[in-house]
Amino acid sequence: MYDVTIIGSGPAGLTSAIYARRAELATLVVSGAQPGGQLTITSAVDNYPGFPEGIEGPELMERIRAQAAKFGVEFDLGEVTAVDFETKPFKIAIGKRNVETRAVIIATGSACRWLGLESETKLRGKGVSACATCDGFFFTGKHVAVLGGGDAAIEEATFLTRFASRVTVVHRREELRASKAMQKRALDNPKIDFEWNSTVEDVLDPAKNKVTALVLKNVKTGETKELPVDGVFVAIGHEPATGLFKGKVELDAKGYVVTRGTRTSVAGVFAAGDVQDPRYRQAISAAGSGCQAAIEALKFIAGEDALPGW
Numbered sequence: 001m002y003d004v005t006i007i008g009s010g011p012a013g014l015t016s017a018i019y020a021r022r023a024e025l026a027t028l029v030v031s032g033a034q035p036g037g038q039l040t041i042t043s044a045v046d047n048y049p050g051f052p053e054g055i056e057g058p059e060l061m062e063r064i065r066a067q068a069a070k071f072g073v074e075f076d077l078g079e080v081t082a083v084d085f086e087t088k089p090f091k092i093a094i095g096k097r098n099v100e101t102r103a104v105i106i107a108t109g110s111a112c113r114w115l116g117l118e119s120e121t122k123l124r125g126k127g128v129s130a131c132a133t134c135d136g137f138f139f140t141g142k143h144v145a146v147l148g149g150g151d152a153a154i155e156e157a158t159f160l161t162r163f164a165s166r167v168t169v170v171h172r173r174e175e176l177r178a179s180k181a182m183q184k185r186a187l188d189n190p191k192i193d194f195e196w197n198s199t200v201e202d203v204l205d206p207a208k209n210k211v212t213a214l215v216l217k218n219v220k221t222g223e224t225k226e227l228p229v230d231g232v233f234v235a236i237g238h239e240p241a242t243g244l245f246k247g248k249v250e251l252d253a254k255g256y257v258v259t260r261g262t263r264t265s266v267a268g269v270f271a272a273g274d275v276q277d278p279r280y281r282q283a284i285s286a287a288g289s290g291c292q293a294a295i296e297a298l299k300f301i302a303g304e305d306a307l308p309g310w
């Protein structure tokens, strides 16, 4: 029997583990399919406080993991295969292993959606990025493309004009999904132009180990052309990792866990990080909500929090 079982081992999960152990809770972290989460596929992290020289994503996660281990957090490297939140204590299956736990923190994160092109995968971190906040700085004075037509794409494009000399938004339709206010800001920005009705057929040039151009196809005319760019930011949405929790806690229309603070619709089950946050999606905001979830779990276990769910 654990006091708290944390599902996921990105910044949210591991920060909640540190706080839970420091409060002397018997704490299990189930690391999941991608131990360390999205930061392990990121290169330089320049915006995490405390690292003025910057730090590589995998190293940052290893340090946070080591900090959690130092306090006696137990790790299970498996993947959660089923959860039962209807009986107390809660039950969690990790393959063949079944554990009981007084509280649960869901910190399974989200994954950014990629186009799925081989060239895109090969050039990730070499000109292909999914985070303007993280990587925009590297494109100072360059021409970059942003893929997508939602709020995230337009926000990324607008942010990138701080660094890039030119930003081309590539969208598969001729109408943006982004809010009118965001659209206006982008349409009025002289550094931003648009390639409408266009899909990306290929990212050039893996042979050169850097991005040199996009091959675009106009979906109306069928014509293809090359758009020379130095970098590409993919902003076509994220998918929260909540398949396991459908029907177990309340999810919104896009599949994110609905939270108030870090409470979910089930008393004793909390959620932290990107799995409940489509808006900020930063390592530091995930870590912050992990801290909050652990404090909420502690209060719940101590019986100080009588509210059912929310």
Ligand code: NDP
Binding pocket: 113, 115, 147, 148, 149, 150, 151, 152, 153, 155, 172, 173, 176, 177, 235, 236, 237, 238, 278, 279
């Ligand atoms: P959205 O789902 O809103 O938009 C995704 C965009 O990517 C759409 O324009 C979509 O095209 C396009 N797209 C999806 N799949 C593909 C594909 N395979 N190939 C090409 N294009 C594709 O996601 P966002 O990440 O933009 O936003 C997520 C949520 O976060 C939204 O609710 C948004 O409002 C919110 N948000 C708010 C912000 C703010 O208010 N400042 C900032 C960022 C996000 P199509 O339009 O044709 O479907």
